[in-house]
Amino acid sequence: MRELICINCPRGCRLKVDDDLNVTGNFCPRGVIYAKNELTHPVRTLTSTVKVQSTLERRLPVKSSQPLPKEKVFDAVKELDQVSVETPVHIGDVIIENVAQTGVNIVATKNIEK
Numbered sequence: 001m002r003e004l005i006c007i008n009c010p011r012g013c014r015l016k017v018d019d020d021l022n023v024t025g026n027f028c029p030r031g032v033i034y035a036k037n038e039l040t041h042p043v044r045t046l047t048s049t050v051k052v053q054s055t056l057e058r059r060l061p062v063k064s065s066q067p068l069p070k071e072k073v074f075d076a077v078k079e080l081d082q083v084s085v086e087t088p089v090h091i092g093d094v095i096i097e098n099v100a101q102t103g104v105n106i107v108a109t110k111n112i113e114k
């Protein structure tokens with residue numbers, strides 16, 4: 001029996017998962033999906049910042065366009081450290097394509113005009 005806390009919402013349900021991946025303790029179906037993914041193929045949405053060549057800001061907030069495999073997060077962060085973005089940059093602009101060979105893009109989450 002494994003115990004997990006669902007991180008999909010602030011309720012934070014305490015989940016129990018048996019060897020056959022039967023899940024209990026979830027208030028909604030998202031907890032079942034979370035528990036099964038966490039034990040078979042854990043993923044994380046990456047949020048961070050990168051350098052930006054701006055007169056207004058020093059860092060540009062970014063996030064992954066979708067969750068990426070947990071074991072690839074460290075490689076993705078190392079790629080973020082190599083980036084320096086030119087302005088203007090807008091929300092949704094792709095900053096890194098296919099980060100860490102995951103098929104996931106890193107996108108801007110803030111507009112910076114100059």
Ligand code: SF4
Pocket residue numbers: 006007008009010011012013026027028029030031032
């Ligand atoms: S199981 Fe549903 S209600 Fe409970 S923390 Fe997860 S998402 Fe929230």
